[in-house]
Amino acid sequence: MSDVAIETRELGKSYRLGVGRRGYGTLRESLVETAKGSLGRIAGRRRETPDGDILWALRDLSLTIEPGEVVGLIGHNGAGKSTLLKILSRIVEPTEGWADVTGRTGALLEVGTGFHPELTGRENIFLNGAILGMRRAEIRRRFDEIVEFAEIARFLDTPVKRYSSGMSVRLAFAVAAHLEPEILLVDEVLAVGDAAFQRKSLGKMNEVAEAGRTVIFVSHNLAILQALCQRGVLLERGQAVIDAPVTEAIDGYLRTLERAAGGDLLERTDRDSRAYDESLIARVEVSDAEGGLTDTVVAGRTARIVVEVTEVLPMMECRLTILNTLGHPVATLDSEVNAPVDARDPTLGPRIECEIASLPLLPGRYRIDALIKGKRQIQDGLQAVCFFDVEPGVVADRPTPISGADGDVVLPHLWRLP
Amino acid sequence: MSTETVRLQATRRFGRVLAPRELWRYRDLAFQIAARDVTVRYRQTALGAAWAILQPVGFMVVFSLFFGRVAGVSSDGLPYALFSLAALVAWTYFANVLLLGSESLVANASLVAKIYFPRIFMPAGVLAAGLLDLGISLVILFAIVLIYGLVPTAAVLMLPVLILIMLAAALGVTAGLSAVNVRYRDVRYVIPFAIQMWLFATPVAYPSSLIAEPWRTLSAINPMVGVVEGFRWATLGSGDAPWALIGVSAASALVLLVAGLAYFDRVERSFADFI
Numbered sequence: 001m002s003d004v005a006i007e008t009r010e011l012g013k014s015y016r017l018g019v020g021r022r023g024y025g026t027l028r029e030s031l032v033e034t035a036k037g038s039l040g041r042i043a044g045r046r047r048e049t050p051d052g053d054i055l056w057a058l059r060d061l062s063l064t065i066e067p068g069e070v071v072g073l074i075g076h077n078g079a080g081k082s083t084l085l086k087i088l089s090r091i092v093e094p095t096e097g098w099a100d101v102t103g104r105t106g107a108l109l110e111v112g113t114g115f116h117p118e119l120t121g122r123e124n125i126f127l128n129g130a131i132l133g134m135r136r137a138e139i140r141r142r143f144d145e146i147v148e149f150a151e152i153a154r155f156l157d158t159p160v161k162r163y164s165s166g167m168s169v170r171l172a173f174a175v176a177a178h179l180e181p182e183i184l185l186v187d188e189v190l191a192v193g194d195a196a197f198q199r200k201s202l203g204k205m206n207e208v209a210e211a212g213r214t215v216i217f218v219s220h221n222l223a224i225l226q227a228l229c230q231r232g233v234l235l236e237r238g239q240a241v242i243d244a245p246v247t248e249a250i251d252g253y254l255r256t257l258e259r260a261a262g263g264d265l266l267e268r269t270d271r272d273s274r275a276y277d278e279s280l281i282a283r284v285e286v287s288d289a290e291g292g293l294t295d296t297v298v299a300g301r302t303a304r305i306v307v308e309v310t311e312v313l314p315m316m317e318c319r320l321t322i323l324n325t326l327g328h329p330v331a332t333l334d335s336e337v338n339a340p341v342d343a344r345d346p347t348l349g350p351r352i353e354c355e356i357a358s359l360p361l362l363p364g365r366y367r368i369d370a371l372i373k374g375k376r377q378i379q380d381g382l383q384a385v386c387f388f389d390v391e392p393g394v395v396a397d398r399p400t401p402i403s404g405a406d407g408d409v410v411l412p413h414l415w416r417l418p
Numbered sequence: 419m420s421t422e423t424v425r426l427q428a429t430r431r432f433g434r435v436l437a438p439r440e441l442w443r444y445r446d447l448a449f450q451i452a453a454r455d456v457t458v459r460y461r462q463t464a465l466g467a468a469w470a471i472l473q474p475v476g477f478m479v480v481f482s483l484f485f486g487r488v489a490g491v492s493s494d495g496l497p498y499a500l501f502s503l504a505a506l507v508a509w510t511y512f513a514n515v516l517l518l519g520s521e522s523l524v525a526n527a528s529l530v531a532k533i534y535f536p537r538i539f540m541p542a543g544v545l546a547a548g549l550l551d552l553g554i555s556l557v558i559l560f561a562i563v564l565i566y567g568l569v570p571t572a573a574v575l576m577l578p579v580l581i582l583i584m585l586a587a588a589l590g591v592t593a594g595l596s597a598v599n600v601r602y603r604d605v606r607y608v609i610p611f612a613i614q615m616w617l618f619a620t621p622v623a624y625p626s627s628l629i630a631e632p633w634r635t636l637s638a639i640n641p642m643v644g645v646v647e648g649f650r651w652a653t654l655g656s657g658d659a660p661w662a663l664i665g666v667s668a669a670s671a672l673v674l675l676v677a678g679l680a681y682f683d684r685v686e687r688s689f690a691d692f693i
Contacts, residue, residue: 015691086690090426090534093687098427109532118458130450131533159461 005183005214006065006088010097012238013058013083057083058238060097067103067182070215072229072246074222074253076260076270076383080238081218085109085185088216103182103214106133110187117161121152121171124160128175142178149200150174170197177204183214202227222250222326254325257367257384265385266310272371272381279311279379281370282350286388289355295386299393299400299410303359305333305368305386307352313374318352321369322361330366330408336373360410361390363400429687440536448539448546455547470551471558473514474506481506485623494625496656500566504653505622505646507559508580511552512588512642513613519544519592520609524599527693537686538679541592545585552581559653571655580648580664587641587671590678597682601692620646626663638666641674 058080065071073081086092088099089107114131115124125146129139139146147153150171152163160168186205202224209215209228219225225232225246232249234242234256242252260268265281287294289302297303307318320333333354335342352372366388371381392400396412441448460466478499485491486498493501522540523530530537556577563570599605617623620642626634638644644667647660 087426090424091532091690093428094426095428098425100423100425102423107533110528114526114529114533116454116458118461119454123454123457127450127454130447131529131535133444134446136446136449 003066004064004100005067005069005103006063006099006101006216008061008063008097008099011058011061011063011084011087011094011099012056012096013080013087013092014054014056014095016054056238058087058094058235061238061240062097063233063240063243065214065216067214068212069231070209070217070229072225072232072249073216073218073235074225074232074249075235076256077273078270079235081235082109082187083238084235085187085216085218088183089185101183104133105183105185106176106179106181107185108132108176108179108187109185115160115168115172118159120159121147121156121163124171125175128172129179132176132179133181134179138180146171146174146178149177149204166194166197173197173201177201177208181213183216184208185216187218188220220327222253223328226250226326250326258387261367261384261386265382268382270383272378274378275380276375276377277380279309279313279316279350279372279374281307281372281380281382281385282310283308284368284370284386286368286386296389296391297359297361298391299361299363300358300395301393303356305354305356307354307370307372307385309350309352309372309380311374312350313379315374315376316352317373318354319371319373320354323367323369324408325365325367328408330361358395358412359390359393360395360412362405362408362410363390363392364408365389366408437536441538444535444539447535448543451539451543452546455543456550459547467551467554470554474503474510474555475558477506477510478503481623491624492628494627494650494657496650496654497566500563500568500654501625501650502623503559503562504650505620507552507555507653508584508645508649509617509620509622509642510555511548512584512645513617514551515545515548515588515592516595516613517609518548519588520595520599520605522592523596523689524603524606524693530600530693531690537689538593538682541596542589544592545588556653563653568654568656570653573652573655573659575652576648576659576664577652580645580652583641583648583664583668583671584645586675587645587667590671590674590676592678593682594678597685597689600685600689616640616642622646626660635662635666638663639670641667641671643667 057078061080061084073084075081083092085107086109087094088101089105089109091107091109114128116127119127125143126136126139130136147156150167150173152167152171155163155167160171163171205215205228215228217225217229229246232242232244232246233240234249234252236256241256242249244252260270261284265283271277271280283306285294285306285308286297287304287306288297289304291298291301305320307320309316317335319335322330322333324330333356335352335354367384368386368388369381369383370385372379392402394400395410398410398412400410460469463469465472481502482499486493486502491498519541522544523537526540529535530540560570595605595609619637619640621628626637626643626647629637644660644663644665648664648667651657651659
């Protein structure tokens with residue numbers, strides 16, 4: 001075996017923007033373009049390719065990954081994580097530079113790709129196995145294991161279209177998990193199935209990681225990355241900015257999140273791709289309504305979150321997600337879920353306010369992801385719009401634990417003891 | 419286990435589509451895709467594989483009525499029904515492959531966007547899966563030939579060669595069209611129309627002897643001309659061997675194959691970006 005599993009040098013991938021709606025234009029547009037181009041050439045003009053139309057999804061990436069390393073890729077949306085996995089799994093070709101991959105590669109970019117609804121579970125196992133690069137003999141050898149892992153033995157000869165979504169996801173993951181590649185590329189696939197199956201899947205991934213395979217892992221769940229990976233690579237705008245032990249990379253990522261939250265939100269480019277952009281999130285602030293503190297709230301006291309927007313639209317709604325430092329969601333506050341205490345106030349101006357009467361969070365640092373709607377459309381969405389600290393306090397007459405508490409939430413409760 | 423190193427970089431040369439090593443490495447997948455296409459084709463249909471023969475037979479009935487009876491089109495001295503069926507068996511395969519094959523990449527967009535495999539397997543799988551239908555309809559054709567009291571001659575041995583010519587033309591055209599379809603969905607609208615036109619340009623309902631030389635031989639630039647006339651000669655054992663037509667069609671099929679694969683090869687690397 002070679003002493004390097006994956007080596008990339010100045011790897012880059014660019015996409016052309018704005019050529020006929022995501023480059024999926026009609027023949028006519030293309031013919032017109034070609035005609036224009038040749039006319040231009042006849043007239044002696046050079047064909048212009050303005051650099052502004054080219055987006056580098058990945059650029060100048062040089063990495064060396066040794067066999068047996070488990071590497072986590074971390075970064076914002078659009079930082080180039082998925083592009084890198086797509087290049088390494090040969091789905092897309094790099095625009096510049098190269099990557100050497102030594103060993104059989106298996107990619108889990110999406111669970112269940114290639115499942116055919118008309119085929120039975122049994123037939124789909126063979127088809128899906130082949131799609132993932134398994135030999136027929138290999139699938140036959142591991143067939144029983146796959147069926148057992150997926151817990152679908154009774155429905156083996158039923159067409160997959162009659163499966164519940166949970167069943168097909170379990171089957172798909174089971175096939176993928178029994179792949180035995182030397183290099184495994186995984187993109188955010190652990191978030192499938194119910195909680196029990198997720199635990200099982202995570203256990204399987206752990207097994208794979210400990211079996212000495214090379215694994216490259218993409219996930220937004222930093223806790224999972226921390227548990228599975230030794231090394232972390234932080235990508236930012238297509239470039240590797242940190243390549244270090246995973247905890248350092250995660251810390252770096254959290255710092256970039258804080259920096260992004262601290263800067264002008266209107267300058268951010270990592271916005272929700274579905275958004276209409278008629279109104280943007282301009283500023284988000286958390287304050288302790290009783291103590292007048294900003295970005296710091298005392299547990300058990302009233303917290304006020306203010307979202308400033310650029311434009312007031314009809315039917316404005318807002319959804320805030322509070323996450324802990326490892327990127328794990330703690331709570332969602334959604335104005336679309338109405339309560340009688342909610343109010344619309346035309347004198348409020350371009351701002352949305354949310355009040356939490358008695359903040360039930362453990363002391364620590366938290367972040368907020370925000371999404372606003374107007375005219376029944378998503379208008380803007382941003383991750384990490386704001387960070388805030390929760391100070392120890394009193395929740396429902398009980399002081400928050402000083403240390404040793406697990407979890408993020410304080411529940412008002414009472415005891416009866418003998 | 420192979421531990422060879424694969425270098426991934428921007429390719430500028432040809433040779434991706436026909437890399438024999440890659441095709442061999444993914445042979446199991448090729449088999450599975452063809453098997454899937456066969457299994458799925460007639461699942462949840464009432465008549466199942468009978469559709470393989472119902473299509474050409476249906477056309478045969480219509481052609482016999484309108485061209486044979488009403489219009490009185492010549493059939494080179496053969497019973498018109500047989501004359502058209504022998505041609506329709508080949509034509510139905512070709513037309514179906516064109517229709518399904520040109521959509522094959524787009525219909526499997528999620529696979530193309532998420533998984534690596536030699537992309538040529540998608541159109542090629544359609545060709546392979548169709549062979550089962552072709553086999554069934556050939557068996558029925560020979561049964562009808564025997565019922566009519568005809569005995570196939572040694573010419574029947576040419577049948578595999580004719581099928582190969584048809585496969586070469588079909589692969590070239592579907593590979594090219596399926597690749598264009600990835601970027602320009604116009605193909606979807608052109609295909610049904612083009613198949614109709616192509617049918618009229620091919621001596622399926624009429625004999626190519628209606629065309630005067632040298633135009634007759636020249637018309638074999640349409641590879642289906644040689645294939646269809648060859649099918650008649652090989653299965654019905656009638657008339658002179660149309661060697662000139664077969665020769666011209668074979669050459670033209672080869673050109674189509676090379677051109678189709680070359681284009682496919684050139685655009686294959688960007689499929690995932692556009693699909």
